[in-house]
Amino acid sequence: MNPMSTYQRIYAVVRKIPRGRVTTYGTVARLAGLQGQARLVGYALSALPTGTAVPWHRVINARGEVSLRTSATGAGITQRIRLEQERITFDSAGRVPLARFGWKTAERPARV
DNA sequence: ATGCTGACTATGT
DNA sequence: TACATAGCCAGCA
Numbered sequence: 423m424n425p426m427s428t429y430q431r432i433y434a435v436v437r438k439i440p441r442g443r444v445t446t447y448g449t450v451a452r453l454a455g456l457q458g459q460a461r462l463v464g465y466a467l468s469a470l471p472t473g474t475a476v477p478w479h480r481v482i483n484a485r486g487e488v489s490l491r492t493s494a495t496g497a498g499i500t501q502r503i504r505l506e507q508e509r510i511t512f513d514s515a516g517r518v519p520l521a522r523f524g525w526k527t528a529e530r531p532a533r534v
Numbered sequence: 535a536t537g538c539t540g541a542c543t544a545t546g547t
Numbered sequence: 548t549a550c551a552t553a554g555c556c557a558g559c560a
Binding site for chain 2: 446447451458459460461462463464465466468469470478481482483485489490497498501
């Protein structure tokens with residue numbers, strides 16, 4: 423039952439992430455039927471051809487931070503900028519509050 | 535076919 | 548809270 427390659431399934435899940443939301447590699451893996459293989463998601467996204475219609479920037483690690491190793495040069499910065507353009511904010515530690523912007527995360531009684 | 539590489543995560547200290 | 552370690556798999560040379 424794999425009409426699509428593993429990478430294709432991962433991309434299909436990522437395309438479902440709504441604008442203004444983020445999710446983790448682990449979550450994408452689970453939704454793609456690859457539970458426990460978060461790393462594959464990361465590898466799949468790194469292999470993503472530029473210009474592809476996949477919101478890869480909405481996928482961050484479980485700590486809520488951008489996980490690109492190239493964060494110092496380009497892609498990492500691009501990812502953060504794209505997220506901020508979707509009204510996603512970063513805290514002083516450079517992390518996204520998953521409890522607030524995480525996809526499919528129930529909004530809790532915002533103890534603001 | 536074998537070995538290397540790489541956008542992660544859970545767990546223990 | 549931060550750092551180190553082990554487990555996981557697909558793609559490519």
